[in-house]
Amino acid sequence: MRSFVALLRKELRSYFGSPLVYLVAAAFLAYTGYYFHSDIIFFVTFGFGISIMENFWKMLFIDIRLVMILSIPLLTMRLFAEERRLGTLELLLTYPLRDGAIVAAKLGACLLVITALLCGTLLYPVMVYWIQPFPLEPLVAAYIGLLLFAVLCASYGVFVSSLTDSQVLAGFLTALPLLLLWLLSWNEAASAQETLPIARALSIFNHFEPFSVGVIELRDVFYFVFGSGMFVWATLRVLEARQWLGRR
């Protein structure tokens, strides 16, 4: 436990010791703030102020999700790639630590940063609630959904980062498939009828949608937890592979 806390603190120190996290935070809050502004105008003008969950919060959460797709790769790309490039991974892996503790600390630090960013967006519901109270429970579900979405994206990012010593490559290979999945989910009518059900079942975005209107379905929770677990497992196998390949 003590060594895990030390690892977590080291990871957080690395995050906040570099300017990147502040830039990501600034951009995240600026973009989500812009979406808040534009979505609420849309809600008032075209939604006629009816059904705040369907016409406002759902759209805002889907927009926040897009900003997360662009921010998370920037936060995960250095986690292992930087240690590989510096050579510190060799030292880290020869300390009396389980590989699992190293992965958990890296993922945990990244998720703490993402949680802090999401906490920044709590300002929007507070402002709306102050003007016009509305039911809060669906919002709790939506935030749980955003967190689960973040866990899956971050686990994938950690996995990609463990494969290379280039941060740029890690960031790019994390963002690319996420963006592609997002584009595919844009226009379902354009996808082939045969593959649509499969694409829907696998799509990270379709599994998020119920959360955005305040519905927590067990199979969606399972999807995110299982997906994250799979990438953590894959990351552990990559770390283990050094023992056979002799790769640093």
Added chain:
Amino acid sequence: MISVEHLTKYYGATRAVEDVSFHVPAGTVAALLGPNGSGKSTLMRVLTGYLSPTAGRVAVGGIDVADRPLAARRQIGYLPEQVSLYPELTVQRFLGFVAAVKGLGGAARRRAVSEVIDRCGLSDVARKLTGKLSKGYRQRVGLAQALVGDPPLLVLDEPTVGLDPVQTVEMRTLLRSLTGRTVLLSTHILSEASALCSHILILHHGRLLAEDTPDGLGRRLADVARLMVRVEGPPAEVAAALAALPDVSRVEQNAADGHPGTLFAVFAREPVPVQRRIAATVVGSGWTLLEVRADPPTLEDLFVRLVAPTEREVAAAS
């Protein structure tokens, strides 16, 4: 303390270490001596649990590294060949992190950190970022992180490589002060191994070629004297004349180096009488003798001894 039995390590189809067995008793300072690519680093990485052996067993303090990796790693302080540090941490923070990762907390951690800072002479740079340190200090921080928590075994991969002469002397002094614990260090410098270690393991192409004490190695090399002779005269004739001298086993002519005359390396069994004969022959032939000096034997000379027996020995054996 260290027990290696029939260790073999392949990277894919490439052989790095082949069937190496040795034991290092507790309290011994041992050297893995060999040129680059001889398998020293691979062997050390297997010992620290970073790599798995392809075959064979490695145990540290009686604990099998493959079966109980965490318990084995607790026994080891490791200095990798390339010392890599987190540039955003200060020396003190970094060592505190290492102590915590090794399981020390609270007062014990602070004590361990200040102890290694004192021991490795890092007080002046304790608050500096590790990314801003000179190579010599980085190496000391590397040694300090290995020493944190007082592990019974230190595994040091080329601790003096890349250091300037002053830093090398300081590092060796530091290494000599580590009495009372087991140390396995790797080096490609024969004199370093002889000066620091009581037990020398010689690796060549992934195989253990010989295991000896510095004195034993000295005896093996007693008849290898390398005399550097600089003569002004026709090089081919001089070389022939030197090679014809009794007790001279081999003569190598060095390329022109901008200094007057030609430099020859003369390998002889007994240096002193041969030196006299060289002087007499050169002067007697009317050439000018500019320099005669005896160079200490190098790792190369040792390998010539161990790997390729001299022609004389081959002749004697047949």
